[in-house]
Amino acid sequence: MKKISLHFKVGLSFLLLSPFSKSLALEIVDYGSLRIHYYETSETLSTYNAERSFSENEKAVVAGAAQYLESTIGNVGARDVNIHMMWASGLSESTLGSSSSSAYILTTGEGYNFMATAAQTVWAYGLNAGDANSIDCQIIFNPSFNFYTGQDASGFSGLDLQSVVTHEITHTLGFSSSYNSMTDLFGYEYAADEYAMQIWDHYLEDGNGNLPDPGSSGTPGDFNQVDAPVYWTGENGNAAYQSMAGVANNAQIPIYAPDPFQSGSSLSHVDELGFDGIGGTGDDLSGMMNYALSAGESYREFNAVEKGMLEDLGWEIIVIPEAGSLLLMAISACAVLLVGRRK
Ligand SMILES: [Zn+2]
Numbered sequence: 554m555k556k557i558s559l560h561f562k563v564g565l566s567f568l569l570l571s572p573f574s575k576s577l578a579l580e581i582v583d584y585g586s587l588r589i590h591y592y593e594t595s596e597t598l599s600t601y602n603a604e605r606s607f608s609e610n611e612k613a614v615v616a617g618a619a620q621y622l623e624s625t626i627g628n629v630g631a632r633d634v635n636i637h638m639m640w641a642s643g644l645s646e647s648t649l650g651s652s653s654s655s656a657y658i659l660t661t662g663e664g665y666n667f668m669a670t671a672a673q674t675v676w677a678y679g680l681n682a683g684d685a686n687s688i689d690c691q692i693i694f695n696p697s698f699n700f701y702t703g704q705d706a707s708g709f710s711g712l713d714l715q716s717v718v719t720h721e722i723t724h725t726l727g728f729s730s731s732y733n734s735m736t737d738l739f740g741y742e743y744a745a746d747e748y749a750m751q752i753w754d755h756y757l758e759d760g761n762g763n764l765p766d767p768g769s770s771g772t773p774g775d776f777n778q779v780d781a782p783v784y785w786t787g788e789n790g791n792a793a794y795q796s797m798a799g800v801a802n803n804a805q806i807p808i809y810a811p812d813p814f815q816s817g818s819s820l821s822h823v824d825e826l827g828f829d830g831i832g833g834t835g836d837d838l839s840g841m842m843n844y845a846l847s848a849g850e851s852y853r854e855f856n857a858v859e860k861g862m863l864e865d866l867g868w869e870i871i872v873i874p875e876a877g878s879l880l881l882m883a884i885s886a887c888a889v890l891l892v893g894r895r896k
Contacts, residue, residue: 584623587622601643625860628677632685636691637690650720656669668752670725699712734778757776791861
């Protein structure tokens with residue numbers, strides 16, 4: 554792990570997801586490492602009620618997303634990752650979907666505590682945390698949109714559901730900041746005055762070199778969470794970025810950090826517009842993990858930069874903590890996908 558750092562201001566609101574209020578009988582489908590729990594009309598989890606069930610077409614879309622991830626990620630998990638999905642009201646009108654993850658506080662050999670999503674913990678690190686029935690992630694889709702559910706990834710005009718499904722699941726793989734915009738502190742307070750940050754935050758840096766820091770607003774100075782953009786420091790992601798045409802060989806991936814801060818979006822997405830000013834020529838970083846999706850767009854697979862970032866997030870690396878030090882915390886790593894215009 555890098556040393557800690559901190560910064561930004563407003564951030565994601567961390568919702569305590571544990572204990573999840575138990576759901577009713579669900580349809581459960583196993584897609585390799587992912588077990589998807591489909592909620593039917595009126596089934597509930599947390600504060601959400603399923604407004605309707607999933608259609609067969611929609612389940613086929615989810616299957617396509619799960620199979621892509623299964624074929625792209627080589628890690629061997631200790632158990633399947635349980636992802637609970639439903640169509641429910643309660644999201645803002647411009648939000649297509651939102652994901653929340655349970656998380657674990659892990660400890661490195663040096664005694665440093667950090668936070669990993671349940672998916673990172675059991676799948677990337679292979680730690681047998683929780684149990685086969687643990688609710689590792691909840692994904693809410695906004696039923697007020699008419700999504701495109703076709704198999705063809707081009708030649709359509711609607712909002713591509715598979716792009717949204719893959720995007721939200723990817724947040725649960727650790728593509729998410731633990732910055733709290735309400736307190737202007739990084740990390741989750743898992744015990745009195747004890748904070749741990751998501752692995753993601755260890756790879757952020759603002760334009761002045763300030764870093765996130767657990768229980769702090771940044772180090773050595775206040776992290777500028779509206780730096781538009783902030784930057785990624787992970788070497789795998791940046792190496793992929795620097796290999797793009799027109800990108801400087803010391804450039805860092807721009808991370809979405811608009812002013813004003815956008816809770817749920819800021820600091821947890823790649824900024825496809827942040828390319829200018831850091832050595833690039835105008836190539837864009839459009840991809841699955843941008844904060845917004847427009848009608849007719851499809852990002853069902855990771856680009857090289859996103860793959861590098863996933864490697865940085867432990868999908869190949871990272872200190873392996875000891876299983877005996879696991880502490881279930883159940884924190885949400887909220888992440889939303891907003892409809893917006895690109896460019
Ligand atoms: Zn997102």
